[in-house]
Amino acid sequence: MAIVRIVNETKATELAVRATVADSFFSRMRGLLGRSGLPKGEGLVIVPCKSVHAAFMRFPLDVLFLDRSGVVRHAMQLMPWRFSPIVSTAHLVLELPYGTIAAAATAPGDVIRIVLPEASDEA
Numbered sequence: 001m002a003i004v005r006i007v008n009e010t011k012a013t014e015l016a017v018r019a020t021v022a023d024s025f026f027s028r029m030r031g032l033l034g035r036s037g038l039p040k041g042e043g044l045v046i047v048p049c050k051s052v053h054a055a056f057m058r059f060p061l062d063v064l065f066l067d068r069s070g071v072v073r074h075a076m077q078l079m080p081w082r083f084s085p086i087v088s089t090a091h092l093v094l095e096l097p098y099g100t101i102a103a104a105a106t107a108p109g110d111v112i113r114i115v116l117p118e119a120s121d122e123a
Contacts, residue, residue: 019043
């Protein structure tokens with residue numbers, strides 16, 4: 001699995017310095033299950049994805065739903081044992097530590113860029 005940085009270009013803030021990309025059936029299915037938390041600066045990129053759940057999770061998350069252009073279509077906090085709505089316009093989901101969205105003032109309409117560590121190209 002690839003490791004990427006996540007940047008909010010609209011607000012010029014970094015959302016994650018080390019996010020794992022879950023882009024296979026099994027990596028998307030596993031997600032963050034079995035973890036006791038998500039440290040600040042980490043995250044999970046789930047692609048493709050239109051909804052997520054926190055069943056069997058032990059900690060809350062911040063969740064961003066992005067379209068194919070990287071525009072935030074929905075932002076929310078997800079508590080353990082809860083389900084997100086289905087966001088039909090989403091192409092991928094970013095799962096971030098609880099409080100990241102508020103700290104970075106990230107909101108629907110913001111443009112998010114996923115950066116590979118060895119290049120500055122968008123993923």
